[in-house]
Amino acid sequence: MAVDLLLGLQWGDEGKGKIVDVLTQDYDIIARFQGGPNAGHTLEFDGIKHVLHTIPSGIFHENAVNVVGNGVVIDPVIFQKELDALKKFNLDIKSKLFISRKAHLILPTHRLLDAASEASKGKAKIGSTLKGIGPTYMDKTGRNGMRIGDLELSDWKEKYRSLANKHEAMISFYDVDIQYDLAELEADFFKAVDELKQLTFIDSEEYLYQAQKAGKKILAEGAQGSLLDIDFGTYPFVTSSNTTAAGACTGLGVAPNQIGDVKGIFKAYTTRVGSGPFPTELFDEDGETMGRVGNEFGATTGRPRRCGWLDLVALKYAVRVNGVTELMMMKGDVLSGFKKLKVCTAYNYKGEQIEHFPFNIEAENVTPVYSEMDGWKEDLTKMTSADQLPKALNEYIDFLEKELEVPIKIVSVGPDRTQTILR
Ligand code: IMP
Secondary structure, three states: OOEEEEEEOOOOOOOHHHHHHHHHHHOOEEEEOOEOOOOOEEEEEOOEEEEEOOOOOOOOOOOOEEEEOOOEEEOHHHHHHHHHHHHHHOOOHHHHEEEEOOOEEOOHHHHHHHHHHHHHHHHHOOOOOOOOHHHHHHHHHOOOOOEHHHHHOOOHHHHHHHHHHHHHHHHHHOOOOOOOOHHHHHHHHHHHHHHHOOOEEEOHHHHHHHHHHOOOOEEEEOOOOHHHOOOOOOOOOOOOOOOOOHHHHHHHOOOHHHEEEEEEEEEOOEEEOOOOOOOOEOOOHHHHHHHHHOOOEOOOOOOEOEEEOEEHHHHHHHHHHHOOOEEEEEOHHHHOOOOEEEEEEEEEEOOEEEOOOOOOOOOOOEEEEEEEEEOOOOOOOOOOOHHHOOHHHHHHHHHHHHHHOOOEEEEEOOOEOOOEEEO
């Protein structure tokens, strides 16, 4: 039985939360494989708008079990807040949400280290969400980290103390002015850990193996997007995990030959939060309109997202690195009313026209080459089937499918679960 993947193909915020929520009815298990509370997955249904950070987006569906995999990093304090926000839905969290013992813990000092590291970088800062993601993954690969399973051992507080002490020494090394009251942060942390320990911890790779054997349908949910991947993204302006397809294997313990469909999500245009190169970024009225109509503000930090035209060079790269088998186009409704649309089909790179994604896409090296297409003016948000879509939008979709060589199976025309058109 195959494990299907759902991945963001741009710089995150493609709308994965909504699509997992829509697809969950077809799956028994939704498993998150990387990232942490830097993510913000927004779901809208029955007039409710809800943002999840670490908890998988299948939590609202009665039939689905949700697994937080070993590749995820967990901040108990934020996790607790997420659980508190879910209380009003009366979900049976203990039987619906399982956490891998091998997932790493974000300590309060990891957050402080993130802040110190960013402050020390000045203008070169990454634009981190400051949730402690980078320092936690550094401790993971440095073999110093603390894992969920450690919390079941009697000496976990000693382990915690020695790591936190080390972090404090590192914070002072940065020589930046970071104000904090560790005793207060630790009080919150310990309280949240006590709550976390009430949840169900599992050996998730074994659980998922047995589930596969039993014929359960599993969807692996990614966070962030391919262009933020630690290896294939726009390094160093990336996150600290593998957001691409292979990350689902290492982040869940699923063998590569068990991967089935790879569902790739992209917006009909492009957005990015935080720093880093963005060749098709717009600084004019068009970009402002995308941001306003698309409500482009970070779900985790509230920062305005940078907006620009669709970048097919980057999207093709993501489709190939991930082995995408079907595509989902989000927010086509936001482009309604643009007379002309541009799509970047090549880069002028150091005086040469190229169609692949090069080592460096900084503005001094890359200028986009655009194809121009007609826009559509119809409001898409009330449309319910593919035959209602305007001609110009169908031409836009056909063009993308031809370029990307992968079918676009879903066109999303609004944030609600119901505003989803199947093709
Ligand atoms: P970090 O993962 O918080 O360290 O942030 C590193 C970079 O990834 C920054 O540019 C963030 O804005 C970006 N980033 C992290 N998580 C997300 C996300 O869920 N959506 C979009 N951008 C993200």
